[in-house]
Amino acid sequence: MKALGIVAIVVSALSIVIPVFGASYLPIIAGIMALIAVRQEPTLAFVALGINIVNVAFLSPILLVASAVAGCGEEIVSSGMDIYNSFESGTMPSFEEPDCGAGSMYWTYLSIHLVAAAVAGVLSYMSKKA
Numbered sequence: 001m002k003a004l005g006i007v008a009i010v011v012s013a014l015s016i017v018i019p020v021f022g023a024s025y026l027p028i029i030a031g032i033m034a035l036i037a038v039r040q041e042p043t044l045a046f047v048a049l050g051i052n053i054v055n056v057a058f059l060s061p062i063l064l065v066a067s068a069v070a071g072c073g074e075e076i077v078s079s080g081m082d083i084y085n086s087f088e089s090g091t092m093p094s095f096e097e098p099d100c101g102a103g104s105m106y107w108t109y110l111s112i113h114l115v116a117a118a119v120a121g122v123l124s125y126m127s128k129k130a
Contacts (some may be wrong), residue, residue: 001036001037001039001040001041002037002040002041002044004033004036004037004041005033005034005037005040005041005043005044005045005048006044007033008030008031008033008034008037008044008045008048009030009044009047009048009051011026011029011030011033011048012026012027012030012034012047012048012049012051012052012055013051014026015027015030015051015052015055016051016055016059019062020062022055022060023055023056023060023062023063023109024063024109027052027055027056027109027113028109028112028113030048030051030052031048031049031052031112031113031116032116033048034046034048034049034052034116034120035116035119035120035123038120038123038124038127039123039124039127042120042124042127045120045124046117046120046124049113049116049117049120050117052113052116053110053113053114053117056106056109056110056113057110063105063106063109066105
């Protein structure tokens, strides 16, 4: 299990420098490995989970950008068409900020890692009690 904890830390550290997959898939894989290793090597597991949380929360703006693009694309197009149609009809356009739910992908990935850290804390506490 010590080797799995070390591999989890290495994958977590590599996920910081890898652009797209480092923000989405690699931290989840490293988190799963850390959850498996938490009973035998809690220190290594918590270091890997901490690196994942810092990476997703602060070092991965690609999650916010991808979420904004995925959620806002259709809203922006429909708002643009409304403005264009109002100019054609001669009325004053209403400029409203589109409500696109940007950030939902960010909060999903961050909550996955926070839940993994909470589960790891429970598993570590339970193994110390026994």
